[in-house]
Amino acid sequence: MMRAGPSQEEIRKHNLGTLLRHVHLAGPTSRAELTNLMGLNRSTIMALTADLTAAGLVREELPRDTGRAGRPSLVVLPESARVHVLAFDVGVDRLVAARVGLGGVILDRRQMVRPRHGFEMEEVVAALAGFARQMRRRIGPDSVCVGAAAAICGAVGRTDGVVRFAPNIGFEDAPFGEELTKRLEIGLDVAVGNDGNLGALAEQSRGVGVGCRDLIYLHGDVGIGGGIMANGRLLGGLGGYGGEVGHMIINPGGRLCACGSRGCLEAEVGERALMEHAGRYGQAIGGEAVRVVVDAADRGDVGAQDALHRVGDWLGLGVANLVKIFNPEMVIFGGVLRELYLGAAAQIRTQINTTTLTASRERLRLRTSALGDDATLVGAAELAFAQVLADPLEALARVAPA
């Protein structure tokens, strides 16, 4: 608050980052559009573009036939094949690694099933590092990796990469970021973020939440993670542990949660609650578990219908609480909550409508994730791109081959 306005150098850095972020998120953009969007004159846009081009971050091309007369404005596009990041996603049931190019294109991708039992941090790190090695063998000589980040289903410190608590995969105070950084051996620190937080970032950057400043993303895996955007920014709190909505207690004395409490949202709505209510515990896991119940309910199975309604009521109550606390523009159901939402939308809407003030919900939109199973992976990629977007030339100077 107390600092004075920015210097000329800070403004230039900001403008370079803003331009690069635009082509990264929106794709090829003409100089004329950039001039309008950024409120700068043509010569400044040209100079910024020249700097980014010289750094190899963007290139300029003549657009395809625009159908208009006159000389067309050059189009600026990201150097997606050359400039990339490594993104990782650690879910309960799967591990994913991807090489993602500037602009958000997935250039390469590896995935494996993660066994639910006996798969320790060392094994997760080794598997992800192995994927990264495989992918790096296939990159061209002038390719440059500008960042690396991982999404994980647990509570993670803002900057230290330590997974403090992830009961569904058995991590506790695990130095995951540090270990993965060591094993990757690419000279870049791996940033680590909570899956719910990174899902929120992804949906706001490239998904159904583009343009929303206030949104809540709920990520269903075995448990429920949350990511909250308030005033356009991810809500991290003091240590970065904000957004743990899965452990909001909504039913005191209710079902036992993996965290040790009773009646947490995740205990009442998670995979185990649904499967037990449906009398199908052990029949399926993950997204398949929800689909089994939704399909059975569709076929008229009363037990499955009842299970969906019970779980939907609790999910609705939890969402209603969040709507009162945040007055969000959008609530996004991601991961396995996509299927659950589709199977129990009536219960969820009813709970919201009967327990929240009209003012809190009058322009609320409920949506399923647009990025699907990749939301958390895409969020990890966006986290990995954060440095190069904040200060393009400095970030690139740090990683480019001398």
Next chain:
Amino acid sequence: MMRAGPSQEEIRKHNLGTLLRHVHLAGPTSRAELTNLMGLNRSTIMALTADLTAAGLVREELPRDTGRAGRPSLVVLPESARVHVLAFDVGVDRLVAARVGLGGVILDRRQMVRPRHGFEMEEVVAALAGFARQMRRRIGPDSVCVGAAAAICGAVGRTDGVVRFAPNIGFEDAPFGEELTKRLEIGLDVAVGNDGNLGALAEQSRGVGVGCRDLIYLHGDVGIGGGIMANGRLLGGLGGYGGEVGHMIINPGGRLCACGSRGCLEAEVGERALMEHAGRYGQAIGGEAVRVVVDAADRGDVGAQDALHRVGDWLGLGVANLVKIFNPEMVIFGGVLRELYLGAAAQIRTQINTTTLTASRERLRLRTSALGDDATLVGAAELAFAQVLADPLEALARVAPA
């Protein structure tokens, strides 16, 4: 996000506002300190100070004996007696109006008891406008009013001054801001904010939360209002209705709330719950009600002790949920929750410690409001000063006598 960096004119405005905000919040400050704090050179600070002095917003004085050798740096201080705002506070049991000078000094103040029954919006507006008239009769000829704002115990739109829902005082969709603006007749719009939100703003500006970017302020009146600062900014949500933590349902099927739901935090923790549990409903109201129960508990009254523990358990559960969602640095108990917190701190701490992850609470501080009964009024004053602090010269040009 897409805009380019600020222009020179925007930077100057920002710097003027930053300097003024500093002397407004921190009081008299030497030029030398301002130079350090703002990271600008001495001549720029001198020019900014000269502009603000010419506008009559600050003045410069020689400091009292500093005990150091050499020529002392001039001290910049706010023109508190001249530049002021009108601040109002509408609680369930009282109405307050104050004239608050730049720098936060209360120059004049009026207060009355608000009867709990049959006191409509028109009567509230008339009472506040009457206070304002009385206070304005006593101001000097060169005095200038730069803003007006009111805190109220209800859900308020971000910009329209409409109180959408305030069941404890019987307002619903009430155009309170517009009506008060009309009745004041001072040519200034009255901004209106929720009491919890403005209490949070006040505690962060001048209270126990100074320096906290992530804090939760809970305001106990008959019900419970909340104000949340996330990333240093008030969490408003889409329409400004964010922060309604009093209606978070923590006990489904529990006590009936004024909002129509059951088991809201405010239904389980509010005045009526406490008094009924203690078998003392109707014996006292407001802050007195809590004091009666706390005093009885201190004297060994088992019913009063039990009531405090029950209410404290629910309050602790509600706070624990908020700690998980926000990972705040501080939770501040304001209004009648100050007394309640002091009487039930053990229950509250125990609930937090047993139901939240260590990571979410490891640096959490629980505090009572430093501004006491005036927190919401002080918050209203800060809201009223917002425009002049954002753009000092423009705001002053708009209100100053021609």
